[in-house]
Amino acid sequence: MIPITLWIVEDDTTYRRTLQRLLNRTGHITCSRIFPSCIEFLDAIQTNPQPDLVLMDLGLPGMGGVEGIQQLKVLAPDVTVIVLTVSAEKKKVLQALDAGAAGYLLKESSGPEIVNGLQQVFYGGAALSPSVAKIVVEELRNPAPADMFDLSVREIEVLEKLAAGLAVKEIASALNISVATARFHLTNIYRKLQVPSQTGAVAKALRAGII
Incomplete structure (x- = not known):
């Protein structure tokens, strides 16, 4: 498989580190940087080699994930974001997709489901958790x-x-x-x-x- 470089933006320290270890064990995904906030992430994206993909939570301190996605599209338009969050609330889903997220996964997803979603997006597809896909179809x-x-x-x-x-x-x-x-x-x-x-x-x- 083609190597994928990934960054994570997640304020839950335990989940962030667990997710990093999980993804680094896949062999073809390298989770090289993790950040507790969008502000630190956006600072780093301007001064470091850019990753292929970013997994981003929405409920982040200081700057929410939706605003972070919008800012990223200005600073580094070639970097692709997949949301990974707890909420399947309709408003949040639509805001994230409208901001430019290429996928929306829920934290209830298993490790293989997250890896599969990352691969789908990396190869040009989209990744939506089933409940999120249902919202998109029903509400749009x-x-x-x-x-x-x-x-x-x-x-x-x-x-x-x-x-x-x-x-x-x-x-x-x-x-x-x-x-x-x-x-x-x-x-x-x-x-x-x-x-x-x-x-x-x-x-x-x-x-x-x-x-």
């Missing part, structure tokens, strides 16, 4: 005119594959197009839907009744 179905976003037929096909959990390479294979073309369509989709992430695109597409 307020219909809006689908044609207002001016999506092409191919872009809608890409969105449908994205919603099915396919990574970029899998989308390219399923639609018999190159990976570069698939990425090009995704870039256009993000621009037209005005979203920063794959989960945000799927959520907005569901709300608009596009897929």
Whole structure:
């Protein structure tokens, strides 16, 4: 497997260290830095080699996780965030996804479930705990005119594959197009839907009744 570099932002000391040990035992994931707050994390992201992924809690001291995700998108837009928190509250889920989180996992998830979620996101997919996925589907179905976003037929096909959990390479294979073309369509989709992430695109597409 391709090595993954990971940072954790979590204020619970015991859980933070336990999670770090768990992930470092996987062999291909290196959890090199852990932080108790977004403020310390954002300081470090500007002066250190950036990780591939970040696992971030939402209920953090000083600066909440949602604001931390928003700040990160400005400072290091190529770094991907997966939320790992206790709350499946609808408002928090939607705020985190709208801010640009690529996944939303609950702390009740098992170790293998967390590792699987990290791998899905790393390879271009999305990761949602089952109860969170249910919230997204149920709450984002307020219909809006689908044609207002001016999506092409191919872009809608890409969105449908994205919603099915396919990574970029899998989308390219399923639609018999190159990976570069698939990425090009995704870039256009993000621009037209005005979203920063794959989960945000799927959520907005569901709300608009596009897929």
